[in-house]
Amino acid sequence: MSDESRGLAVSELPEAPDALRPMARQRLYEQVLERLREYVATAGLRAGDKLPAERELAQRLGVSRASVKQAIVVLEVQGAVEARHGGGTYLVRDGLEVEPVDALVERRRRLPDVLEAREALETKLAELAAERRTGEDLDALEAALDHMREEIAAGGRGVEGDRRFHAAVTAAAHSALLAEFMRSIADQITESRTESLRQPGRPNRSLSQHQSIFDAISRGDPRRAAAAMRRHLRTVAKVRLLSWNPDDEPA
Known part of the structure; x- marks a missing residue:
């Protein structure tokens, strides 16, 4: 019996794109x-x-x-x-x-957007921090640098120190709306941080770049602070994951 004879034309079949998506082949x-x-x-x-x-x-x-x-x-x-x-x-x-390969594939898909948003937001935050920072803000930035330095010396990747440093820059900018934007993508930022800091040699390089950002903020130089943050985030964006092709396998 045809679809038409059952009263339902082929073109009128209900849509269910998720249920009928192509079946994945295990690599x-x-x-x-x-x-x-x-x-x-x-x-x-x-x-x-x-x-x-x-x-x-x-x-x-x-x-x-x-x-x-x-x-x-x-x-x-x-x-x-x-x-x-x-x-x-x-x-x-x-x-x-x-991690399951599918989770890697999904993170690879969304990571470029996260990195783009971080560069746009955090470059401006560094610029504002250089203009508005207080003595208390500078103390928080220095404490974050010290924490990251201690983590790396102990054999870690400096993940918590990195988080504290970027949070301290955000706080030093004294912009409630930009801080809210940063909170809204906090989970994605954590992913990008972890991805970056597990690159060989990256923890020490990030620490050095943080020091440059701090120096510019401490001197009250918005242009240099923004430039230092931009350089840092472009380093953060250089991760092996983005050059990996999950389907690059011979038949």
């Missing part, structure tokens, strides 16, 4: 990731230990070397391993608990 490298996670756990590997070479992994798993390489790239993107040129791949932390 082969996602299976490789799961096997690597199991291997690291059962072998008891810890931070600083070396993974088997890509060629060996491909042979043992029965997959192409390209699929293994893509899995390693995903681990690099998440800051779980460090691939040293010509020297192999090493664990950055104990174990290999990694």
Whole structure:
């Protein structure tokens, strides 16, 4: 019996775009990731230990070397391993608990908008902070710098110190509306902060850039403060995630 004879033309079928979206095909490298996670756990590997070479992994798993390489790239993107040129791949932390690839894909999709908003808002906040900061504001900025410095010295990434510093710049701008805008995207900012600070060498570079922002604010130089914040946020935007193609795998 045709749709027309049932009284419902094909063109009149109810729309349900979410229910009838294309079915996702599990990527082969996602299976490789799961096997690597199991291997690291059962072998008891810890931070600083070396993974088997890509060629060996491909042979043992029965997959192409390209699929293994893509899995390693995903681990690099998440800051779980460090691939040293010509020297192999090493664990950055104990174990290999990694984010689902779909979560990475979603963050990759929204991150550019977050970074664009941060540059627009925080550049202006730094400029205003240089004009309006009080002695108390400068004390808060210095305390945030000290906290980040201590975190990094203890082997951390300085995430909390970074958060405190940017919050102190926002407070020093004394703009209620801009502060409200920043609160409205706080979760997205946290994602971008975490993504940035897990890049190799990034914590110390960010700390140095924070110092430059502080120096300009302390001197009451709005133009230099804005320029220093813009340079910093463009560094924040340089993350491996944005150059990663989740579908870059041979058939």
